[in-house]
Structure formats: C-alpha cells, structure tokens
Amino acid sequence: MKSISSIVRSLRPKIEKLLHLQEQLQKDNARLRNEKAGLEKEVSALKEAHKQLEDKYKALKIARAVHGGPKESNLEIKLKINELVREIDKCIAQLNR
8 A cells, every 4th residue: 555655756746746737727718818808999990880881882973973973863872761761860869868
C-alpha cells in the first residue's frame, strides 16, 4: 500500500498540470472575449454603413423618380413621399415623448 506522501507526490504534478491548463484556458477566454468585442463593433459599424447606403439608395430612387425616371409613375412617387412623411412623423413623435 502506498504511503500518503507518495500519493501526494504523484498528485502534485497532476495538480500543477491542471493549474497550468486552467491558466491557459483563462488566457484563451480573455483573448476570445476581446476578439468577440472587436467583431461586435465591426458588425455594428457594418450595419450602420449598410443602413446609410440603403437610405442613400432610397433617396436616389426618389430623386430619379422626381426627375422623370422611366420606371416610376406619379403614384409610386407619391407613395414613397407619403412613406417618408410617416417615418418623419414617427421620429417627431419619439422626440416629443
């Protein structure tokens, strides 16, 4: 039967290895969290850029339609303008809250 001291000696390297692995995992976790935060910022910036491009595209379509774009009728122009007015009204309502 092994003595307690020999059991402790055999456990010591295993414990040290586990502590080292834990430390490495904590470092990896911190690195991944930082990477995730950076990617979230990048996604947010890309979403904002996408929204701005969509807004510019809508404005361009309306401008083309107003200047007599071949594919859009006066009814479609009026519908788009009404949509923009409703959106502005919603924004004003939110500001008044």
